Amino acid sequence: MQAGTLHERDPDHAALREQVWTRVQLARNVRRPHALELMRHMAAEIVELHGDRLFRDDPAIVGGLARLDRHRIVFVGHQKGAETDENIRRNFGMPHPEGYRKGIRLFQLAERLKLPVVTIVDTPGAFPGQASEERGVAEAIARSIQVLSGLRTPVVVVITGEGGSGGAVALGVGDVVLALENAIYSVISPEGCASILWRSPEAAQDAAVAMRLTAADQAELGVIDQVVAEPGQGAHTDHADTAKRLKAAIVARLDELADQPVDALVQARYGRFRDMGAWTTVEPVVPRSERIGGLAERWGLTDRLRGLLESGRATLTGSVEQPLRPQAGDLADEPPLREEV
Amino acid sequence: MPIKLPFRPRRQEFPPDLWTRCPDCGEMLYNKQLEKNLRVCPKCGHHFRLRVDARLRLLLDQNSFAERDGALKSVDPLGFIDQKPYLDRLEAAEVSTGLREAAVWGTGSIGGHRVVICAMDFAFMGGSMGSVVGEKVTRAIEAARSDRLPLVIVSSSGGARMQEGTLALMQLAKTCAALGRLAGAGVPYISVMTDPTTGGVFASFAALGDVNLAEPRALIGFAGARVAAGTIAEELPPGFQRAEFLLEHGFLDEVVPRPQLRDRLIALLRLFRPAPLVPVESQNGTGPMLRSLGLMDVLGDRDETRGSAEAAGSQGPARG
Ligand SMILES: [Zn+2]
Numbered sequence: 001m002q003a004g005t006l007h008e009r010d011p012d013h014a015a016l017r018e019q020v021w022t023r024v025q026l027a028r029n030v031r032r033p034h035a036l037e038l039m040r041h042m043a044a045e046i047v048e049l050h051g052d053r054l055f056r057d058d059p060a061i062v063g064g065l066a067r068l069d070r071h072r073i074v075f076v077g078h079q080k081g082a083e084t085d086e087n088i089r090r091n092f093g094m095p096h097p098e099g100y101r102k103g104i105r106l107f108q109l110a111e112r113l114k115l116p117v118v119t120i121v122d123t124p125g126a127f128p129g130q131a132s133e134e135r136g137v138a139e140a141i142a143r144s145i146q147v148l149s150g151l152r153t154p155v156v157v158v159i160t161g162e163g164g165s166g167g168a169v170a171l172g173v174g175d176v177v178l179a180l181e182n183a184i185y186s187v188i189s190p191e192g193c194a195s196i197l198w199r200s201p202e203a204a205q206d207a208a209v210a211m212r213l214t215a216a217d218q219a220e221l222g223v224i225d226q227v228v229a230e231p232g233q234g235a236h237t238d239h240a241d242t243a244k245r246l247k248a249a250i251v252a253r254l255d256e257l258a259d260q261p262v263d264a265l266v267q268a269r270y271g272r273f274r275d276m277g278a279w280t281t282v283e284p285v286v287p288r289s290e291r292i293g294g295l296a297e298r299w300g301l302t303d304r305l306r307g308l309l310e311s312g313r314a315t316l317t318g319s320v321e322q323p324l325r326p327q328a329g330d331l332a333d334e335p336p337l338r339e340e341v
Numbered sequence: 342m343p344i345k346l347p348f349r350p351r352r353q354e355f356p357p358d359l360w361t362r363c364p365d366c367g368e369m370l371y372n373k374q375l376e377k378n379l380r381v382c383p384k385c386g387h388h389f390r391l392r393v394d395a396r397l398r399l400l401l402d403q404n405s406f407a408e409r410d411g412a413l414k415s416v417d418p419l420g421f422i423d424q425k426p427y428l429d430r431l432e433a434a435e436v437s438t439g440l441r442e443a444a445v446w447g448t449g450s451i452g453g454h455r456v457v458i459c460a461m462d463f464a465f466m467g468g469s470m471g472s473v474v475g476e477k478v479t480r481a482i483e484a485a486r487s488d489r490l491p492l493v494i495v496s497s498s499g500g501a502r503m504q505e506g507t508l509a510l511m512q513l514a515k516t517c518a519a520l521g522r523l524a525g526a527g528v529p530y531i532s533v534m535t536d537p538t539t540g541g542v543f544a545s546f547a548a549l550g551d552v553n554l555a556e557p558r559a560l561i562g563f564a565g566a567r568v569a570a571g572t573i574a575e576e577l578p579p580g581f582q583r584a585e586f587l588l589e590h591g592f593l594d595e596v597v598p599r600p601q602l603r604d605r606l607i608a609l610l611r612l613f614r615p616a617p618l619v620p621v622e623s624q625n626g627t628g629p630m631l632r633s634l635g636l637m638d639v640l641g642d643r644d645e646t647r648g649s650a651e652a653a654g655s656q657g658p659a660r661g
Contacts, residue, residue, distance in 0.1 A: 277473075
C-alpha cells in the first residue's frame, strides 16, 4: 500500500499529490453545478420549500419536492453559490443548525408521504461559529443522521462536490451513496488535518493524499457505492451533461429501491453503516466475569456467543483490493451478526 | 548565563510526580490529596480529567463491572502516515495508557441498578473515535437494547480520529443509527459529557442522550474554539462552549459536579427505566411475543418476508 510513499522526494508521490490536489480543487470549483442547478437540469418539475419551522430558513441547505422521470421525490442538499454575492448569502454552503432541521422536517415529510429522498452533499462543513454552537449544530447533525438512518422510505445520497466532515454525513446516510468523479469525502478538510497532524497548513496536499479522500478511493473503501463519471475536464465544463449522467444513476437506484419492502430496506441501511470500520481482535474473547469467577451467568453466555461470532468477523486487511464490508447483496440476505432481538 | 540562586528553584520545591498546579486558580495541589478529592481542585472546584478506570470506580458499585470486547484493537486501514505512522501512534498510546483503545464498555450496576456503561479516556489519542471506539459504543448501545438495560455513556473526546479518514467519520452514522433503534425500543440513554466532548463525538452519540449531563466547565462544542474564532473573526463570549453555556442554551439537562454524579445517576435510574414489555400476538402466528409498550420499534419485526413496502410502511406503532 501507500506505506513509505509520503516522502516529498519520491516522484511517484509527487505525481499522486498533484493528481489528488487537482481533484480537491475541482470539487471546490465555484463553477461546478451545485444542488439547485443540478436539480433544475434533472427534474421535470420542482418546488422548493423553505424553513425549519423553528428559527429561520437557512440558505445553505435547500430542499423541496421534485419529479425525476416516474419518481416523485423529496430532495435536500447543501447549496453553495456561483458568485461571491450568492456565496455570501449561502454562507459558502456551510449550514447552521436550522439548515439541518429544515432537512429533518423534509425527511419526515417524505416518510409520511412515502416519497423517496435524494440528498445532495456539497459542503466544506457545518458552520463553526458562535450562533451555530448556540443553536446546537452538533445536536442537529446527530439528529439528522439518526432520522435518515431509520427513515422508512428509500434514500439515495449523491456527493457532488465537497463531502466535508460531520456537516456532510448529516445528509450522507442512505441506502446507496453515489459520488461524482471529482467529489471528495473526508473526516476533516485537508488544511485542517495538515495544521493538526503536520502542524503546518502547507502540508494540506500530503494530508489530502493520506486521507484518501477522492471518490475512487472512497469507493475502494466501501464508503461510497458508485462513482459517476464527469464530462470533459470536469462537471464545471458541462452542467447539463453532468446532470444527465447523475440523473441516470439516481433514477436507476430509485427504480431498484422502489421494489424493496420497507422493513428490509431499513434493515439493510442499518447494516450498511453498522459494518463500516476496520479492527482486529488480539486474543480470544474471554469475558472478565468468567475469569474472576462468574458474576452473572447470562453475560458469560452472551460473551461466548459473541466470541464465536467475533472470530468470523475479525476483519481487516487495509488492503485496497478487499472491500471492508460485505457487498449490498449479502447484507440484504443476512441480518447483522450482532442484532439480538 | 544562569544565575545561581541561594535557594532551590521552585520546580524542585514541587516535584511534578508529587504536585500538580491547578490551571484555574494556580494552587499547588498534592497529588495524593487530589486523587482522594476525585481530581477536583479543593480550592476552586476545577475538574481535572479522569482516567477511565477511575471513572468506572467513581460511578459503579464495587466489583460490579464486567468488561466486554476488551480484545478489539485498531488497525491502520488507510496506511496513514503523517509525521509518524498511525500504528506507531497507537502503540505509543497503548504503552502510555495501558489501554487498548480510547473507549471501554461493559455491564455493571449503579446503586443496584444494572446498566450498560461505556466510558472514554482522553489520554488515549485524545479520546478520538476511530473504528474501534465506534464499534464499542455501538455494541454497548445494541446490548442495552437487546438486554433492556439503561445505557450510560461517559464521553471525553476531541472527535473523530483523522488517521482513519472517512471510516472514522462513518462511526457517527453507525452510533446514531444504533441510538435510533434504542430509542425505538424504549430503553433510556443517559449521556454524560466530560472535558472535552467535541467534534464528531459531540455531533453523534454524545448529543443524543434522553438525558444529557455534563461536568462543570467541561469544554463541549462542535468546532474547536480557535476554528470558530478564526473562521468568522468574531469575539467569542466568555464561557463559550463550556457546560454552563450549553445548559443555558438548552442542550443539557444539568451540570453535575463530579462528587454528586453517581448519586445523580442513581436518582435518574430509580425513575427512568426501560419501558415495560407487553405480550402481543405476533403476526405470523408463531405465538405471543414481547414488544415494548406504545413505542414504535424502528427495527420493525425480523420477519422481513411479510408485506410489500407499501403495506409495511403503513403499519402503526404497536402492530397487532
Ligand atoms: Zn483550583
